[in-house]
Amino acid sequence: xxxxxxxxxxxxxxxxxxxxxxxxxFIMPGDTLIALGEVTRLKELKQMANP
Numbered sequence: 001x002x003x004x005x006x007x008x009x010x011x012x013x014x015x016x017x018x019x020x021x022x023x024x025x026f027i028m029p030g031d032t033l034i035a036l037g038e039v040t041r042l043k044e045l046k047q048m049a050n051p
Contacts, residue, residue: 003045005037 010018013030027033027049035042 001048003037003041005035005041005045007033007035009034 007021008019010021010025010027011032011034012018012028018025033045033049035045037045
């Protein structure tokens with residue numbers, strides 16, 4: 001699903017940062033996403049990540 005947001009970086013649980021991740025970068029439990037987009041779209045992403 002295309003939420004029309006930009007994931008700028010992923011902060012891993014261990015503190016490692018991945019900047020400008022590609023579309024096939026895995027998001028792991030405990031990761032923090034740094035994202036840009038409309039508030040409603042970001043809320044939708046949060047709901048998808050935490051069903």
